[in-house]
Amino acid sequence: MIGLVLVTHGGLATEFRIAMEHVVGPQEAIETVCIGPDDDMEARRADIAAAVERVNDGSGVILLTDLFGGTPSNLAISLLDAGRIEVIAGINLPMLIRLESARRTMSVTQAVAAAREAGKKYISVASELLGDAP
Numbered sequence: 001m002i003g004l005v006l007v008t009h010g011g012l013a014t015e016f017r018i019a020m021e022h023v024v025g026p027q028e029a030i031e032t033v034c035i036g037p038d039d040d041m042e043a044r045r046a047d048i049a050a051a052v053e054r055v056n057d058g059s060g061v062i063l064l065t066d067l068f069g070g071t072p073s074n075l076a077i078s079l080l081d082a083g084r085i086e087v088i089a090g091i092n093l094p095m096l097i098r099l100e101s102a103r104r105t106m107s108v109t110q111a112v113a114a115a116r117e118a119g120k121k122y123i124s125v126a127s128e129l130l131g132d133a134p
Contacts, residue, residue: 002103002111003029003055006091007048007076008066010034016064020096027100029055035072045075052079060084060108062099062115064091086112094122 004027006013013032021027031051035044052061060083065073068089076087086108088095098118102111126132 001029001057002059002099002106002108003031003052003057003061004096004099004103005031005033005048005051005055005061005063005076006065007033007063007072008035008091009070009072010036012066016091016093016096019093020100023093023097024100029057029103031055033072035075041071041075045078048075049079052085056085059103060086062103062108062112063087064095064115065089066091083107083109088112088115088119090119092119092122095119 006016011034013034017030017032031054033044033047033051055061063076063079065076065087067073073087073089079085080087095115095118099111099115102114106114
């Protein structure tokens, strides 16, 4: 199974895991790394690398971050190994829900594509959906 490591500013990674497990149930091979403003970034990079090792059973790992170009993404990208360790920036709950099943049946490349598609698909503006847009 593809491992997941959520890496975000503040406690967002932990909250995303809690929300994911609320919707789809307890998850295996998932870790969180929360980056604080006063953290030692080399220590956090080491934490991310250790989390990758813990969740990697040989099927690969997807690191999900909150903001491309932010410190969590930059630290995660330093571990990028295309096809084996991939980074997706812009984490959202639909993406995580899709990964629950995708990571059991797909390659890293396929699972990343499925997660990105779900992440985009479920961004909605309610007034547009309900026909109340000005």
